[in-house]
Amino acid sequence: EPEVTQTPSHQVTQMGQEVILRCVPISNHLYFYWYRQILGQKVEFLVSFYNNEISEKSEIFDDQFSVERPDGSNFTLKIRSTKLEDSAMYFCASTMTTPSNQPQHFGDGTRLSIL
Amino acid sequence: SQQGEEDPQALSIQEGENATMNCSYKTSINNLQWYRQNSGRGLVHLILIRSNEREKHSGRLRVTLDTSKKSSSLLITASRAADTASYFCATDYGNNRLAFGKGNQVVVIP
Numbered sequence: 001e002p003e004v005t006q007t008p009s010h011q012v013t014q015m016g017q018e019v020i021l022r023c024v025p026i027s028n029h030l031y032f033y034w035y036r037q038i039l040g041q042k043v044e045f046l047v048s049f050y051n052n053e054i055s056e057k058s059e060i061f062d063d064q065f066s067v068e069r070p071d072g073s074n075f076t077l078k079i080r081s082t083k084l085e086d087s088a089m090y091f092c093a094s095t096m097t098t099p100s101n102q103p104q105h106f107g108d109g110t111r112l113s114i115l
Numbered sequence: 116s117q118q119g120e121e122d123p124q125a126l127s128i129q130e131g132e133n134a135t136m137n138c139s140y141k142t143s144i145n146n147l148q149w150y151r152q153n154s155g156r157g158l159v160h161l162i163l164i165r166s167n168e169r170e171k172h173s174g175r176l177r178v179t180l181d182t183s184k185k186s187s188s189l190l191i192t193a194s195r196a197a198d199t200a201s202y203f204c205a206t207d208y209g210n211n212r213l214a215f216g217k218g219n220q221v222v223v224i225p
Contacts, residue, residue: 048211056212
């Protein structure tokens with residue numbers, strides 16, 4: 001069964017550094033998402049992306065965050081100047097068609113640790 | 116923000132028993148979804164129930180939705196040790212994002 005893949009599985013970064021988290025969505029999917037889960041807390045929506053532009057973003061997704069689909073397969077989340085509170089699991093997800101009444105398919109996540 | 120909330124938070128049962136989890140939400144939804152997360156892994160989609168549906172089955176899973184009470188339940192029948200995981204409900208308000216609850220940790224004792 002097709003899967004969403006994320007790399008790396010664990011990223012350790014110094015505070016203030018830039019980090020790029022990578023995702024390869026399922027190949028025929030058109031809608032892409034990033035969520036994060038701080039340890040012990042809820043999974044939180046960050047951003048959705050369709051047709052090479054952001055569809056929705058949460059209040060968490062401020063100017064230090066950006067997303068990009070640099071080629072036909074990768075979908076990336078960049079955090080420009082990381083803070084301690086950015087430490088979390090980051091999940092990528094995708095759906096095939098318009099997300100209304102469609103399940104989202106998630107990757108296994110990237111654990112981001114900011115030192 | 117509008118988010119689902121599961122209750123109870125942790126459940127420990129013997130293999131073969133049923134496990135029930137509940138979820139409530141605040142405003143009208145397009146659909147409600149249940150996901151499972153094994154330790155250290157991603158979220159696996161289990162069932163999606165639309166706002167005009169009241170009950171849905173998938174194998175040993177049964178989901179109900181009561182829109183008048185703004186609540187949903189997930190029942191796992193004849194539980195197995197492999198069902199040990201965290202279970203999350205997520206609501207789709209039609210705004211192209213999912214709002215997740217805090218999750219229920221289920222431990223099935225062999």
